């Protein structure tokens with residue numbers, strides 16, 4: 001029998017460009033510019049992200065695997081000529097026509113290759129008619145692929161060392177991406193009616209890294225191989241497993257490694273563990289789904305979100321709030337009220353998304369039972385345009401896209417550029433936490449890992465809190481990253497209030513770190529110049545009828561010689577070509 005050889009790939013580009021396979025607006029391969037700092041023009045940071053799940057799967061198989069991330073159509077066709085037994089395609093619902101084109105091509109030109117489908121796109125109705133395939137994974141892929149290839153699905157998960165962004169650009173200036181990625185688990189047990197990431201895993205949480213020690217080891221490996229100290233955690237509600245988070249903190253304290261993290265968390269979970277725990281754990285940014293001011297959902301019920309967000313920000317944690325537009329209770333008045341409410345919460349950033357009934361969710365089942373699901377193309381299910389259900393008050397699809405876009409504008413007008421907000425939160429928090437740390441040491445207070453509070457030291461004398469000192473040093477390093485961008489934030493500020501904020505942030509940086517060093521001064525001036533060029537490019541794009549500049553991530557190919565490792569686990573040389581970390585080979 002032929003030895004299996006697997007190709008795992010994301011759907012082909014270009015992305016965010018409307019063609020016969022996918023939409024333009026709403027389908028860019030970027031988070032910030034597309035979903036968070038949309039309408040912030042030159043102030044919008046630009047980042048794309050590699051398809052993390054592919055690297056996780058490739059790392060954990062005994063089968064030789066190649067990843068082709070972000071291929072062009074031509075590049076995909078060429079790769080197939082290298083000869084594979086299986087092609088795994090990862091896709092989401094709005095990209096289903098791209099997956100279809102890839103699968104049809106494989107069937108036509110390489111009928112001997114087996115097609116495996118995975119990702120959230122597998123919930124697309126009539127999948128078998130839409131996308132020819134031999135097998136489909138509707139859930140966690142590591143265990144599924146191991147089972148498919150006759151390996152042990154329950155073997156421990158090895159976490160890849162992965163840098164998240166495919167590119168990183170601010171005020172038109174490209175810098176080297178540095179942020180690591182962690183994938184400790186999938187799904188969420190909160191089971192909100194609309195939430196596909198919960199329903200895809202049977203409304204349960206599926207842990208990949210079960211203990212704090214495992215998470216810590218994944219951080220250490222990533223730091224060793226890529227030098228990353230800051231991580232984005234791809235887990236819907238990381239603090240929902242408080243024991244694991246406590247263990248992670250204990251590991252960091254024991255090893256003196258104050259890593260920092262960006263996380264998703266529901267408000268009730270933060271409330272339960274307390275903001276001081278988040279600070280000590282090194283949370284740099286938290287994404288909270290606030291959804292609507294009329295929410296009866298347990299995750300926000302009885303929580304003063306305004307106070308919670310203010311406390312998080314005052315302690316240096318950047319808050320990204322997300323809200324859903326066009327819920328059933330929304331009419332012209334209440335949707336406006338909700339937009340004003342979320343802007344008034346004064347988080348650093350806000351994500352606005354349109355309510356979308358994704359097949360298999362409770363929301364979809366309910367609306368279908370009510371006869372309200374509209375027969376529109378799956379390519380439109382990206383949450384930034386036409387609703388896929390009949391809304392009681394908003395019948396015109398043009399309103400769905402317009403009101404969403406205007407919501408982003410409201411946030412920008414009232415709150416100014418997100419980058420300036422983040423800098424302000426970071427530097428204010430740093431100043432406050434430094435003072436609090438000193439005061440606690442004077443008062444003889446120590447961290448109690450049981451109560452998750454600072455308390456008087458038993459017996460009076462408190463030993464120096466060396467971990468918090470190291471945490472503050474790390475914070476200082478992270479806070480300083482924003483500083484050079486403040487001048488451009490001021491020069492291109494959209495209004496007087498935003499200009500004032502930028503000035504305030506600059507003054508706080510001087511208070512915290514003294515006058516700008518020469519290197520930072522030069523960097524700040526460079527950003528003003530590159531920002532000016534970027535501004536002109538954005539204006540040109542608008543003249544050409546686009547919303548802004550659409551950037552494309554490069555294609556990257558990574559080989560895993562897993563069969564060699566399976567035969568001899570000591571053969572580290574057989575790990576991905578292009579080490580350290582998952583560097584692979586970016587291809588233009």
Ligand code: B12
Pocket residue numbers: 010015016026027028029030031034035048049050051052053054056057087088089090091092093094095116117118119120121123137139140141142144145183186196197234235236358381382383384
């Ligand atoms: C990172 C991310 C992005 C990145 C893209 C990264 C990339 N290279 O594609 C960015 C920010 C650019 C992005 C953009 C968008 N995204 Co997005 N994104 C995510 C996010 C937050 C994390 C994905 C991730 O890495 N998870 C961790 C890994 C381990 O899980 P995984 O990818 O699901 O893979 C596992 C399984 O699904 C399975 N699997 C996956 N693929 C395959 C393939 C095979 C062969 C097999 C066997 C198994 C398998 O095994 C993997 C390991 O267990 C998810 C939400 C989430 N929590 O998953 C949303 C999510 C995937 N995105 C979503 C959406 C809607 C979008 C946008 C349309 C939003 C918008 N309007 O801008 C755009 C589309 C961009 C485009 N052109 O494709 C939806 C998809 C809904 C759906 N049913 O299709 C999600 C689920 C968010 C949500 N809750 O609605 N996104």
Ligand code: SF4
Pocket residue numbers: 187188189190191192195197198236237266289299
């Ligand atoms: S808390 Fe968030 S991730 Fe969990 S089910 Fe609700 S929306 Fe989904």
